[in-house]
Amino acid sequence: MGAPLGGVFTATQGLKTAWNTPLDERGILGCAMGIAYAGGKPVCEIQFCDYAFNTIDLMKVAGNQRWAGAGNFDMPIVMMTPNGAGIRGSLYHSHSFESWASRLTGWKIVTPSNPLDAYGLMLSAIADPNPVMVLLPKALLRAKGDQLLPGEPADYDELCRMIDAPVGDRSAWEPQWPDLGPHFVPIGKAAVVREGHTATVVSYGRLLPECARAADELRTDFGYTFEVIDLRSIFPYDWDTVSRSIAKTGRLLIVNEDTEVTNFGEHLLRRAVEDHFYDFLVKPTLLMGKHVPGIGLNQVYETNTVPQYDQIRDAMRDLAADVA
Known part of the structure; x- marks a missing residue:
């Protein structure tokens, strides 16, 4: 989305190369595919992943173009969309x-x-000749990171003055974008954000920082050391990193907020059991959301539908204390 807002979360605010479209998800994705066929590299945004369901048939077409054309027809589109819960978005704005x-x-x-x-995954997605979906955790789109982008001012207030549009009349406002350097995060490469030997915890997106925080707390309180892996890529995913960690710890917890039936974590769990059945000291587990039609607007409904920090911490503690 273009001026003046730049999308629901202002992710493209001030970008001169972004423009608004009708609120038509199929039209947005179809337009991006047309630009790609013509040789462009478009980035399109679906305002919430909950409305990406409207485009699944087109996503299927986009996904098979390189294969069906024997590699002669690239489909270098990027579809970014806010994903998951954590913002009390109710039934139609809380899907994973x-x-x-x-x-x-x-x-x-x-x-x-x-x-x-x-930043790094988006640059890699734009450079890739395949269609890439960038799922941006809704609840983290206002979160400030511990690491600066290359070229980002260290003074947060200065950055805000440079890029945040003022309240009110924005007709004369122009952003002053910092001169950012390149930073590519390879697609398909996980990150070990905490190293340890007690157990392996695999997560991604919104709940990954909660897993890291729980690991820090449990290390302080009980001396447990959890190996926390940020998967970063759902596909292709970094099985080598996960596999090495399971072989080292013999214990596995997978954490995400998607619903519990045909959850992506179930695929990881199946592969873990097949590859590491004899390495496990205790049964591997999966902490995930409840299989309900949606998440209610009331905060109580949301906190009782998707995993919360206390549940993550307790699941990690129970896994560490489980007797082989």
């Missing part, structure tokens, strides 16, 4: 789309857990 997306063969799917990875 990664499990659906993982079934769209031909697509690459990434989901960052911090601003630097969001």
Whole structure:
């Protein structure tokens, strides 16, 4: 989305190369595909992943173009869309789309857990000749990262003055974008954000920082050391990093907020059991959202539908204390 808002979360605010479209998800994706066929590299935005369901047939077409054309027809589109819960968005603004997306063969799917990875994954997605879906955790789109982008001012107030549009009349406002350097995060490469030997925790997106925070707390309180892995890419995913960690710790917890039936974490769990059945000291587990039609607007409904910090911490503690 273009001026003046730049999308629901102002992600494209002030970009002269962004423009508004009718609120038509099929038209947005179809237009992006047409630009790609003509040799462009478009980035399109679906305002919320909840409305990407309207485009699944087109996503299927986009995903099979390179395969069907024997590599002669690239489809270098990027579709970015806010994903998941955490903003009390109720029934139509709280979906998690990664499990659906993982079934769209031909697509690459990434989901960052911090601003630097969001920047690096977006640059890698734009450079890729395949269609890439960038799932941006809704609840983290206002979160400030610990690491600066290359070229980002260290003074946060200065950055705000440079790029935040003023309240009120914005007709004469022009952003002063910092001169950012390149930073590419390879698609398909996980990050080990905490190293440890007690157990392996695999997560991504919004709940990854919660897993890291729980690991820090449990280390302080009980001396447990959890190896926390940020998957970053849903497909292709970094099985080598996950596999090495399981072989080291013998214990596994997978955490996400998608619903519990045909959850992407179930695929990881199946592969973990097949590859590491004899390495496990205790049964591997998966903490995920409840299989309900939607998430209610009331905060109580949301907190009782998707995993919360206390549940993550307790699941990690129970896994560490489980007797082999």
